[in-house]
Amino acid sequence: MPKQPSAPQSSARSALRRNQACRSCRRKKLKCDAARPHCGTCVKQHQALISVPAPVGYAHPPEPQCSYDPVDGLTLAPDTDPVEKIRQLELQIAQLKSKLHDKQSNSRSSSPNRPGSADGGISLPHASLAMMNLIAPEASEARFRSESDSPDLRTIASQGSPDPLMDLLFLGWNPDLPDPNTLNHYIDVFFKCDPAGSRVLHRPSFLASMHLPPRDPGFPHSAILHAICTAASRWSPQNVVTLPDGTRRDQFAEFHASKTRHYMDKTMASGEDIFPVMQACILLSWYFYQEGRWVEVWIFAGFLTRVAVPLRLNYPGTFTTHGNNSPGAYLAPPRDFRDLESRRRTWWMTIVFDRIASVGGWIHAVDERDLGTELPLRNNDFESEIAVPSNPQDLATPNVFIRHPPQYTDSFLLLIKAVMLFGRVTDYNVRGNLRAPTAPSKNQNPFHLDGFKELDKLVCNDFLESLPQIYKNNSGITDGHAGCAVDTDLYMVHIIPHAATITLHNPYLDFTDPQCASTSRCVNSARSILGAYYMLAGTSLDITRLHPFVVICWYLAAVVQVQLCKYFIEIGDSERESTVWGEINVLRFAMLAYGHRSPIGTRQESLLQGVMREIIRTTAQKEPLQVGVPLYPFSSTTLWRRGQSSPEEGTSSGVPLPVSPAEFDGAGLSPSDTGRSHGRPTSSGTGGWPMDTTSPQQMEGEVLHGY
Numbered sequence: 045m046p047k048q049p050s051a052p053q054s055s056a057r058s059a060l061r062r063n064q065a066c067r068s069c070r071r072k073k074l075k076c077d078a079a080r081p082h083c084g085t086c087v088k089q090h091q092a093l094i095s096v097p098a099p100v101g102y103a104h105p106p107e108p109q110c111s112y113d114p115v116d117g118l119t120l121a122p123d124t125d126p127v128e129k130i131r132q133l134e135l136q137i138a139q140l141k142s143k144l145h146d147k148q149s150n151s152r153s154s155s156p157n158r159p160g161s162a163d164g165g166i167s168l169p170h171a172s173l174a175m176m177n178l179i180a181p182e183a184s185e186a187r188f189r190s191e192s193d194s195p196d197l198r199t200i201a202s203q204g205s206p207d208p209l210m211d212l213l214f215l216g217w218n219p220d221l222p223d224p225n226t227l228n229h230y231i232d233v234f235f236k237c238d239p240a241g242s243r244v245l246h247r248p249s250f251l252a253s254m255h256l257p258p259r260d261p262g263f264p265h266s267a268i269l270h271a272i273c274t275a276a277s278r279w280s281p282q283n284v285v286t287l288p289d290g291t292r293r294d295q296f297a298e299f300h301a302s303k304t305r306h307y308m309d310k311t312m313a314s315g316e317d318i319f320p321v322m323q324a325c326i327l328l329s330w331y332f333y334q335e336g337r338w339v340e341v342w343i344f345a346g347f348l349t350r351v352a353v354p355l356r357l358n359y360p361g362t363f364t365t366h367g368n369n370s371p372g373a374y375l376a377p378p379r380d381f382r383d384l385e386s387r388r389r390t391w392w393m394t395i396v397f398d399r400i401a402s403v404g405g406w407i408h409a410v411d412e413r414d415l416g417t418e419l420p421l422r423n424n425d426f427e428s429e430i431a432v433p434s435n436p437q438d439l440a441t442p443n444v445f446i447r448h449p450p451q452y453t454d455s456f457l458l459l460i461k462a463v464m465l466f467g468r469v470t471d472y473n474v475r476g477n478l479r480a481p482t483a484p485s486k487n488q489n490p491f492h493l494d495g496f497k498e499l500d501k502l503v504c505n506d507f508l509e510s511l512p513q514i515y516k517n518n519s520g521i522t523d524g525h526a527g528c529a530v531d532t533d534l535y536m537v538h539i540i541p542h543a544a545t546i547t548l549h550n551p552y553l554d555f556t557d558p559q560c561a562s563t564s565r566c567v568n569s570a571r572s573i574l575g576a577y578y579m580l581a582g583t584s585l586d587i588t589r590l591h592p593f594v595v596i597c598w599y600l601a602a603v604v605q606v607q608l609c610k611y612f613i614e615i616g617d618s619e620r621e622s623t624v625w626g627e628i629n630v631l632r633f634a635m636l637a638y639g640h641r642s643p644i645g646t647r648q649e650s651l652l653q654g655v656m657r658e659i660i661r662t663t664a665q666k667e668p669l670q671v672g673v674p675l676y677p678f679s680s681t682t683l684w685r686r687g688q689s690s691p692e693e694g695t696s697s698g699v700p701l702p703v704s705p706a707e708f709d710g711a712g713l714s715p716s717d718t719g720r721s722h723g724r725p726t727s728s729g730t731g732g733w734p735m736d737t738t739s740p741q742q743m744e745g746e747v748l749h750g751y
Contacts, residue, residue: 599651
């Protein structure tokens with residue numbers, strides 16, 4: 045078969061003339077069809093490029109990089125002259141800054157409300173001129189020079205831009221943070237008012253680092269600043285809205301909490317800045333605790349411990365050379381004294397949070413046997429950075445709960461020990477019931493259980509008796525010439541052992557047995573917690589400044605009183621029932637007052653209402669939630685002044701302090717002729733019921749024989 049004749053040479057596309065191909069194909073020596081605006085070869089290469097995702101931090105060009113030589117008689121394209129291009133871009137920047145300044149000026153004049161006002165939505169915080177006072181002018185000019193060699197940009201920087209916000213952004217200020225003045229206000233409020241998370245940070249160096257340029261490596265991490273804004277909003281709220289169910293949400297706090305979570309997710313993915321982000325998560329976790337958001341509390345408690353252990357914070361010195369080849373050993377040895385002590389405090393606040401979050405009855409994420417880190421130093425030594433040797437005590441030290449070296453003891457260290465003691469009780473209860481065939485019964489003698497007698501002796505007697513005199517005789521409340529003050533750490537040291545006592549003995553309460561040791565322990569511990577509140581209520585101090593765990597202590601004491609009230613209802617003793625109702629209502633009032641600033645108080649009071657449902661239904665009192673509320677002449681507040689006459693009129697409808705009959709002992713159940721001598725005077729507000737200070741050995745000899 046004859047071959048098909050080929051097309052004539054004249055029908056084929058003629059070859060391109062010299063310099064007609066695009067620059068890219070000519071440089072790569074590829075065949076080019078000179079199509080406009082992009083040749084076919086460049087289009088195919090661009091399609092192949094964008095078919096593969098760009099690496100992190102990069103972006104594909106929006107169109108093929110195909111350009112041609114200028115045609116004779118036409119001017120050069122703008123992008124062919126770099127000097128001209130720079131001049132045009134600088135001009136555009138100046139015009140945009142001027143327009144932005146005019147727009148913001150008009151918006152401020154038309155709307156008197158500042159960004160983040162209570163009646164508006166969430167808006168990005170706006171920076172102010174205060175940043176220019178925080179950063180030295182020479183540092184600002186040097187930074188501009190380092191970022192651009194353009195003479196016009198240097199001129200703009202030296203003359204000052206129309207809007208200080210743009211200056212802050214050029215300096216590296218995070219636009220999600222409040223302006224420097226507002227941020228400094230929140231930092232000041234945080235360190236003055238926060239009773240928990242602020243223990244992690246070194247205040248003097250932190251305040252000094254806020255004067256550094258935002259891009260300086262020593263400037264605080266944005267995650268910590270967001271967490272501080274979240275925590276400080278408790279005392280300086282913004283954009284608070286009330287939801288249909290009556291709960292409150294601070295939109296300002298939620299915004300910054302979400303930003304902290306963002307850094308947490310980013311760090312978990314990349315492993316960068318893990319230690320400052322962990323510190324920020326500690327601050328955020330305490331915020332969730334104050335809010336009573338228990339699911340998030342438990343999630344963060346587990347997260348923090350799971351992160352801290354791979355960082356080797358649980359080792360002596362917060363670092364170990366053993367096993368550092370394994371994945372997760374991220375942290376290098378501490379750089380200096382401050383870094384070492386900051387790591388210690390970060391670790392211990394993580395463990396304290398884990399113990400306090402376990403009130404619901406879970407097993408702690410880290411066992412005591414895995415805690416090798418020495419206890420931190422005193423607050424004064426930490427802030428002053430005095431060269432003090434490391435604390436010789438850790439949890440494995442013999443008698444760590446009853447030996448307190450003076451040079452390594454202050455209220456914060458005692459608080460750590462008290463919380464760890466409480467955690468030991470919850471561990472005992474959970475592990476003791478984990479494989480038990482039946483639940484604890486009030487008919488069994490708990491002192492016959494392994495380890496119960498030793499733990500009872502430590503919690504109910506030895507710890508408080510071993511406190512140094514300067515802390516033992518001081519409840520944390522001082523009334524001096526400068527006014528009243530409260531050491532919230534020391535205040536908690538005096539009531540946490542009583543909360544631990546209630547947690548240990550509550551399963552064995554039996555009000556029908558006048559010789560029940562657990563009943564006596566729980567009732568007297570509840571009275572001690574109530575007496576501590578009476579001392580605070582008699583001052584002008586703000587109870588919302590207390591540690592949030594105080595609400596749990598009030599709740600545990602109220603639960604004991606509810607069970608006691610139920611017993612009095614069953615036996616028909618209306619007089620003592622009324623007394624106990626008054627004490628329950630005092631604790632309810634304390635929770636509600638705390639809830640004005642921290643929802644954990646309102647939430648725990650709601651839980652208490654559920655526990656009280658049965659006694660509210662069976663009581664003969666007409667208004668049980670409003671009767672028997674003690675009102676003291678020295679109290680700084682009036683409780684439920686419904687229909688109460690003014691002090692000037694000389695009458696008051698406040699119910700006086702209920703006093704139980706003298707013939708009843710601390711449990712309010714049996715005559716006081718048991719032969720015991722209660723060497724401690726009763727505190728005002730305890731209803732005249734003597735405190736039980738009987739040692740466990742005496743208790744075992746006098747009471748347990750009745751089982």
